[in-house]
Amino acid sequence: xxxxxxxxxxxxxxxxxxxxxxxxxxxxxxxxxxxxxxxxxxxxxxxxxxxxxxxxxxxxxxxxxxxxxxxxxxxxxxxxxxxxxxxxxxxxxxxxxxxxxxxxxxxxxxxxxxxxxxxxx
Ligand SMILES: [Zn+2]
Numbered sequence: 001x002x003x004x005x006x007x008x009x010x011x012x013x014x015x016x017x018x019x020x021x022x023x024x025x026x027x028x029x030x031x032x033x034x035x036x037x038x039x040x041x042x043x044x045x046x047x048x049x050x051x052x053x054x055x056x057x058x059x060x061x062x063x064x065x066x067x068x069x070x071x072x073x074x075x076x077x078x079x080x081x082x083x084x085x086x087x088x089x090x091x092x093x094x095x096x097x098x099x100x101x102x103x104x105x106x107x108x109x110x111x112x113x114x115x116x117x118x119x120x121x
Contacts, residue, residue: 040089044075048094054103054115059096070098080105 045061050073052059059073060066076095079085082105095103103111 040087040092041073041075043089044092044094045073047089051094052096052099053093054095054099054112057096059094068097070096072097074100076100076103078108 045059050058050061052071052073053076057071060069060071061073066072074095074097075092076099077085077087078091078093081087085091099111099115106114
């Protein structure tokens with residue numbers, strides 16, 4: 001996997017009066033994490049065509065005024081995080097919020113089977 005590029009020109013807001021200055025190559029853990037997560041989200045969103053891989057509905061991107069809802073785009077861990085699944089592109093799929101919640105830690109195959117055997121309401 002390619003290393004996420006450092007976002008050029010990113011501004012880091014520090015509290016007024018703070019004397020702490022970030023050096024060019026100093027990693028700001030929280031910022032880097034957020035940037036990487038956004039990159040990861042964009043990668044997975046594009047790869048999976050913006051649709052939930054389980055039910056196929058177009059998943060809405062979270063954004064201004066779009067914070068919750070069953071069709072909100074989320075990243076679902078194929079191998080559940082709680083079972084040691086890594087937060088990597090290969091272990092993530094685009095899932096709508098409803099499917100993500102519904103699946104929980106169910107195996108992907110089991111969940112997919114349950115989605116296809118049961119007509120959605
Ligand atoms: Zn879905």
